[in-house]
Amino acid sequence: MAHLGLVALLVREYDEAIDFYVGDLGFELVEDTARPDGSRWVVVRPAGARETALLLARPSSAEQQARIGDQTGGGVGLFLYTEDFARDHARMVAAGVRFLEEPRHEAYGSVAVFVDLYGNRWDLLQPRSTE
Secondary structure, three states: OOOOOEEEEEOOOHHHHHHHHHHHOOEEEEEEEEOOOOOEEEEEEEOOOOOOEEEEEOOOOHHHHHHOOOOOOOOEEEEEEOOOHHHHHHHHHHOOOEEOOOOEEEOOEEEEEEEOOOOOEEEEEEEOOOO
C-alpha cells in the first residue's frame, strides 16, 4: 500500500526553518544531511507522526525563490491535525505563532488559520469525532 511520504516546502534558510518548525510548532527533526552540492536534506514532521513529513528545501532558481511563502497562491495549503486543539493552539500562541483568526468550531471540527515564518497559510485542525 502506498502513502504520501514527503511534501516539499520552499524555505529561505534551513536553520531558521528548523527553528520554527521544531521550536515553535513542536515538530521533530527527522534528518539533516549535507549533500555534495552544498544543499541539505532536511526532514521534519509533527511529533509522533509516522508517515507524511516535510522536506524543507532551499530554492534552486529565481522562480522557486519567488514562491517562498506563496506556494498555494495565498490559500491554506497545509493542514496540521491535532487530537487536542485547545492545548496545541495555546502552546503555539505562547511560542509566538501568528494566527490570522480566532478559533472556529465548524461542522467538521475546530480550526484556526495560522502562518509559518514565510507566510504560508496552515489550518490547525481537530476533526470532529465521527464516533
